[in-house]
Amino acid sequence: MAQGPVLCFTDRGIHCPAGDFHIDPWRPVDRAIVTHAHSDHARAGMGHYLATPRTLAAMRHRLGPIRAQALEFGVPLRIGGATVSLHPAGHVPGSAQVRVEVAGEVWAASGDYKTVPDGLSEPFEPVRCHAFISECTFGLPVFRWRPEAEIRAEVNRWWAQNAAGGRASVLGAYSLGKAQRLLAGLDPGIGPILTHGAVEEMTAILRAGGLALPPTLRVVPGVDGRSHPGALVLAPPSALGSPWARRFGAASEGFASGWMRLRGIRRRRSVDRGFVISDHADWDGLNLAIRETGAERVFVTHGYTAPFRRWLAEQGYDAAIAATDWQGEESEAPGAEAAE
Amino acid sequence: MKRFAALFLALESTTRTSEKTAALAAYFREAPEQDRLWTIALLSGRRPKRAVTASRLAEWAAEAAGLPGWLFEESYAVTGDLAETIALILPPPRAPEPATLTGWITRIRGLALLPEPERRGAVLAAWAALDGAERFLFNKLITGGFRMGVAQGLMTRALAQATGIAEPELALRLMGDWTPDSTTFSALVLTGDPGADLTRPYPFCLAHALEQQPEALGAPSDWAADWKWDGIRGQAVLRGGRFSLWSRGEELVTDRFPELAELGDRLPGGTVIDGEILAFSVEGGGAPLPFAALQRRIGRKTVSRKLLAEVPVILMAYDLLEEGGRDVRAEPLAARLAALRRLVEGMPASAPLRLSAPLAFADWAELTALRAGAAAAGAEGVMIKRLASAYHVGRRRGDWWKWKLDPMTFDAVMVYAQAGHGRRANLYTDFTFALWQGDALVPVTKAYSGLTDSEFAEISAWVRRNTLERFGPVRRVAPDLVFEIAFEGIRESPRHKSGIALRFPRMLRWRRDKPASEADTLEAAQALLKARR
Numbered sequence: 001m002a003q004g005p006v007l008c009f010t011d012r013g014i015h016c017p018a019g020d021f022h023i024d025p026w027r028p029v030d031r032a033i034v035t036h037a038h039s040d041h042a043r044a045g046m047g048h049y050l051a052t053p054r055t056l057a058a059m060r061h062r063l064g065p066i067r068a069q070a071l072e073f074g075v076p077l078r079i080g081g082a083t084v085s086l087h088p089a090g091h092v093p094g095s096a097q098v099r100v101e102v103a104g105e106v107w108a109a110s111g112d113y114k115t116v117p118d119g120l121s122e123p124f125e126p127v128r129c130h131a132f133i134s135e136c137t138f139g140l141p142v143f144r145w146r147p148e149a150e151i152r153a154e155v156n157r158w159w160a161q162n163a164a165g166g167r168a169s170v171l172g173a174y175s176l177g178k179a180q181r182l183l184a185g186l187d188p189g190i191g192p193i194l195t196h197g198a199v200e201e202m203t204a205i206l207r208a209g210g211l212a213l214p215p216t217l218r219v220v221p222g223v224d225g226r227s228h229p230g231a232l233v234l235a236p237p238s239a240l241g242s243p244w245a246r247r248f249g250a251a252s253e254g255f256a257s258g259w260m261r262l263r264g265i266r267r268r269r270s271v272d273r274g275f276v277i278s279d280h281a282d283w284d285g286l287n288l289a290i291r292e293t294g295a296e297r298v299f300v301t302h303g304y305t306a307p308f309r310r311w312l313a314e315q316g317y318d319a320a321i322a323a324t325d326w327q328g329e330e331s332e333a334p335g336a337e338a339a340e
Numbered sequence: 341m342k343r344f345a346a347l348f349l350a351l352e353s354t355t356r357t358s359e360k361t362a363a364l365a366a367y368f369r370e371a372p373e374q375d376r377l378w379t380i381a382l383l384s385g386r387r388p389k390r391a392v393t394a395s396r397l398a399e400w401a402a403e404a405a406g407l408p409g410w411l412f413e414e415s416y417a418v419t420g421d422l423a424e425t426i427a428l429i430l431p432p433p434r435a436p437e438p439a440t441l442t443g444w445i446t447r448i449r450g451l452a453l454l455p456e457p458e459r460r461g462a463v464l465a466a467w468a469a470l471d472g473a474e475r476f477l478f479n480k481l482i483t484g485g486f487r488m489g490v491a492q493g494l495m496t497r498a499l500a501q502a503t504g505i506a507e508p509e510l511a512l513r514l515m516g517d518w519t520p521d522s523t524t525f526s527a528l529v530l531t532g533d534p535g536a537d538l539t540r541p542y543p544f545c546l547a548h549a550l551e552q553q554p555e556a557l558g559a560p561s562d563w564a565a566d567w568k569w570d571g572i573r574g575q576a577v578l579r580g581g582r583f584s585l586w587s588r589g590e591e592l593v594t595d596r597f598p599e600l601a602e603l604g605d606r607l608p609g610g611t612v613i614d615g616e617i618l619a620f621s622v623e624g625g626g627a628p629l630p631f632a633a634l635q636r637r638i639g640r641k642t643v644s645r646k647l648l649a650e651v652p653v654i655l656m657a658y659d660l661l662e663e664g665g666r667d668v669r670a671e672p673l674a675a676r677l678a679a680l681r682r683l684v685e686g687m688p689a690s691a692p693l694r695l696s697a698p699l700a701f702a703d704w705a706e707l708t709a710l711r712a713g714a715a716a717a718g719a720e721g722v723m724i725k726r727l728a729s730a731y732h733v734g735r736r737r738g739d740w741w742k743w744k745l746d747p748m749t750f751d752a753v754m755v756y757a758q759a760g761h762g763r764r765a766n767l768y769t770d771f772t773f774a775l776w777q778g779d780a781l782v783p784v785t786k787a788y789s790g791l792t793d794s795e796f797a798e799i800s801a802w803v804r805r806n807t808l809e810r811f812g813p814v815r816r817v818a819p820d821l822v823f824e825i826a827f828e829g830i831r832e833s834p835r836h837k838s839g840i841a842l843r844f845p846r847m848l849r850w851r852r853d854k855p856a857s858e859a860d861t862l863e864a865a866q867a868l869l870k871a872r873r
Contacts, residue, residue: 142428
């Protein structure tokens, strides 16, 4: 067994003393392993990065030139006294859990994850470990998602209805991951699919990385509701209700987020349609994932940490809260942070 | 219930009034008649009584979902809604069952008669039979807390579209003391027998806030003004020897204000008066008591003799809607006021009815000066009404204006923050503010509203980074942020450490320009107390 803990929580991120690297650090460090390219996990200013090829491609787009090494899923890499490997987290394409083994003891850091396949991201793979570091953005039993096929049908029905009524459908979704997941489920037979620049750029990167996605057209002057009647427009949530969205006239606005499960938040967003679609695990998913790790110790990071920790403790886990700077799923414009 | 749930979802899935109206009108054309009647009843606040207590429901739902009670409570704290929490945590339905809205309501009303074990069984069976929105609505009905976010005006418009009957006529037909047991859809909506309901009030005419200067209203001689009283809007109805008192929320409050029943003996038959139910001291020339006094009477169904003596109420009359059994709402305000004055002058001085005296003003400057003295008169501001105007149904712009005193304000420091629930489940929105007393900050008030969503989001992020201590859901934060707090009233309160309590406090703006050291003192707030009354 190792002398100290395999991983410890610092004010910069999760640190591995044996390998002297950090996982998803939020302050500058020499060596960073990054689970996925969302901005609260992949930050600028690290000396050297390690991530999956898909995550690195998105990070290079976001952060510009960086010193980095790509590591494929399931390939062990020796770093100092630690053996590191990456395993699919099912959160967004390329997203990984980090498995760290030191002297026979295994810890796994989940980053963000979901257990149910979304048809696009590499499906979540349970990692057997002694200690598991889990997010719990939606760690309350009111959060339950419906099967992917039902969600896809619901979005297409909404789009088809709007198209029949001569209205554009503007769908707000995070530009990395959620937007492409929605795109993969759209039925191009209904009408043209337009994209906001931020979504188009991320989509192009994922296409270049080998993902097959329906054709899209970037919104530029001249590409709007009139030139493409009955279109579905994929845009970041911040674009909903903005001057940018006005070019689509009396469009119906939809927002895809796990937060849309709550009526109060649906009403606050006051969009026409809230779709309950999340790239984070729901209550059942969190419980299943933790069970399948076989871990006895569980650290919960961001989300409903206090009740979820207590629930795990009552289920017999040695559970603790670890403070991090990660944010979970945004329900507001980018930059806003959710309360715990 | 499926159709009703579909209506609910349609109303929730759009923010456009025209689409809401269309969805509701379609429902009023297609739904079974008895369901239509119940829908009108529910949307106008005529809800079935609570059949099961909230704590029992929470307990049964947690059991059925296999969750500990504390985790149910944590979930409830986030949704802010019992019915929603239950609907979300229960497993999917096992035995879906089609039944109408009326069918479910009948079952819910039957629950109250059952012994508890059977009541529990019936509720669990209903949960197993209903899914999603249907389960949520069932829970809303069973807890007596049903609300659907449809304004009465919107419902009336939809009903007008569905039936072809004019809106004002429908609005009148839907007023009063009916229940789905006492009438039918056809009698209430389609026939609308005017003699049927002796207690029926008229739809209230509502004022808009005056946002510009009164000069914009044109010639002062076209307008009447009186004080805007700080009580409860009410309508006194006397027909066929029967006296009824209605509040603006269309609630029958006759029994809560027994001293006003005397008006039933004194007024001529066929009289309807619109006015303010006001706590009023008859000593001296008579003066209104602060709203805080009236608050002691609100919500009490039986009133002790002691309270009656300490907080007597009167009706401060400002309009006459029915005279000698004749609906006079279409006559000009000037004529209605003249008739009202004759009526009040014919009463003995001891009667609990006063005329809201007209404020005489030759020009707008004079009225502006009068308004400045509103607080001293025990009023909130002035009402300005067009002399030629009819008594409208609902809130129509142009003829009735309320011109309130500017709120009082001070700059206070945020010291505690708590996450909201419901609409604001994942943001810090409930704040406690403090004022300086020497070197110490003394908490004086809480406030929840007045900022934009993006400001709340920014402050939520700040709270997370600047938490000093946690007490359950409450965080003590660094005393750095300053907000301008506006409020409508201030009174002494021995229950509060600061010694003061505010009425309608809200955040007027975030004073990013002010350091905490420049926030106001408790002493300055206490000075406001003296200045206002």
